[in-house]
Amino acid sequence: MSQGGAPLVPVGVFGGTFDPVHYGHLRSALELVEQLQLQQLRLMPCAVPPHRDSPACSAAHRAAMVELAVAGEPRLACDARELRREGASYTIDSLVEIRRELGEGHSLCLVMGCDAVLAIDSWHRWQELLGWAHVVVIARPGWQLPGTGPVADWLRGHRLAGPAELGRRASGGVLVEELRPLPISSTEIRAMLAAGRSPRYLLPQAVLDYIQTHDLYR
Numbered sequence: 030m031s032q033g034g035a036p037l038v039p040v041g042v043f044g045g046t047f048d049p050v051h052y053g054h055l056r057s058a059l060e061l062v063e064q065l066q067l068q069q070l071r072l073m074p075c076a077v078p079p080h081r082d083s084p085a086c087s088a089a090h091r092a093a094m095v096e097l098a099v100a101g102e103p104r105l106a107c108d109a110r111e112l113r114r115e116g117a118s119y120t121i122d123s124l125v126e127i128r129r130e131l132g133e134g135h136s137l138c139l140v141m142g143c144d145a146v147l148a149i150d151s152w153h154r155w156q157e158l159l160g161w162a163h164v165v166v167i168a169r170p171g172w173q174l175p176g177t178g179p180v181a182d183w184l185r186g187h188r189l190a191g192p193a194e195l196g197r198r199a200s201g202g203v204l205v206e207e208l209r210p211l212p213i214s215s216t217e218i219r220a221m222l223a224a225g226r227s228p229r230y231l232l233p234q235a236v237l238d239y240i241q242t243h244d245l246y247r
């Protein structure tokens with residue numbers, strides 16, 4: 030709760046495999062920083078995804094690419110904490126840690142795309158997520174939020190009216206934000222690289238240079 034009515038400063042965390050990170054992630058991240066007035070948005074590569082196939086390249090490479098991608102933009106950062114934990118990377122564990130580090134003066138926003146929110150009821154201890162953070166859903170073209178079922182009820186029950194509400198309490202709300210649609214995916218970038226085509230201009234040049242130097246995704 031904010032003390033004495035002063036708004037809490039929101040900090041965001043954007044989880045993903047980032048295999049590799051691309052301009053869809055980065056542009057969305059920057060737009061969220063500005064729309065939600067986040068102090069910072071941390072891109073948090075998932076080391077061992079519990080719910081999908083193993084990423085094509087190592088967590089260390091994926092985090093290194095995120096570091097390169099956010100260099101020079103102080104409002105974005107790479108949070109590599111999941112690389113330092115053993116076993117499956119559960120988001121709830123990261124939120125608990127980040128909440129402890131932030132203390133009382135911040136609200137915490139967990140950012141995810143519609144594809145992620147559709148399956149959120151399969152996440153480890155999903156019902157506890159809102160005890161530690163708000164959830165911000167990026168509305169993406171071609172994706173619809175569910176109308177019925179447990180996720181639909183959860184969304185309806187916690188929906189916030191607008192970004193200003195993020196500063197009124199530390200956690201517990203769901204916000205759906207529309208951002209500039211950029212139909213870029215890591216899957217497509219990996220496929221282009223595997224086929225010998227260039228994904229240039231879909232991701233930062235420094236990331237592409239890293240991919241080429243380390244001979245990734247071939």
Ligand code: ATP
Nearest residue numbers: 044045046047053057141142145211213214215216
């Ligand atoms: P893949 O194709 O391997 O599934 P991806 O491009 O979807 O990868 P992820 O690392 O899985 O990237 O995504 C991390 C988060 O970013 C997810 O919540 C996802 O919904 C979101 N996201 C991915 N691509 C975009 C995009 N182009 N615009 C906005 N959000 C995106």
